[in-house]
Amino acid sequence: MSTAKTERLLIADDDAGLVEAYVLFFEAYGYTVQTAVDGAGALAAYYTWRPDVVMLDIQMPGVDGHAVAREIRRMGFTPRPFLLAVTALRAPAEKAESIKAGFDHHFVKPARLPVILAAIASRPTI
Structure with missing residues (x-):
């Protein structure tokens, strides 16, 4: 199943079961994965690890996914990371808020992982 990718993927979600499934899926496609259970942990991991792709839930304890995305974009690192929102928020206004916060895509749970993989x-490329 591997596509021989060496890209780094940071996944932040407070649902441990989903995170486990995400990790298994993306590691099978060759991604190196780190995880966080909240927004503060996601920001700390981003600062130290600088992943190529960041997949964030929006509704997490403490710092939410929108705040994490805004902070990552504010940093202005190059190359620019690819940001994906994967959330239960489904209203058009909520999707618009994700894009405004700096996300490249907004997926609604339960998101189809092959669709996310295809978006990545x-x-x-920069």
């Missing part, structure tokens, strides 16, 4: 694979 088709992103523009």
Whole structure:
């Protein structure tokens, strides 16, 4: 199943079962994965690890996913990380808020992991 990717993927979600499933899926495709259970942990991991892709839940304890995305974009690191919201928030206004916060995509749970994988694979490269 591996696509021989060496990209780093940070996943932050407060649902341990989902995180476990995400890790198994993306590691099978060759991604190196780190995880966080909240927004503060996601920011700390981002600062130290600088992943290529960041997949965030929006509704997490403490710092929410929108705040994490805004902070990552504020830092302005190059290359620019690919940000994905994977959330239960489904209203058009909530999707618009995700894009405004700096996300490249907004997926609604239960998100189909092959669709997320395809979005990552088709992103523009810098």
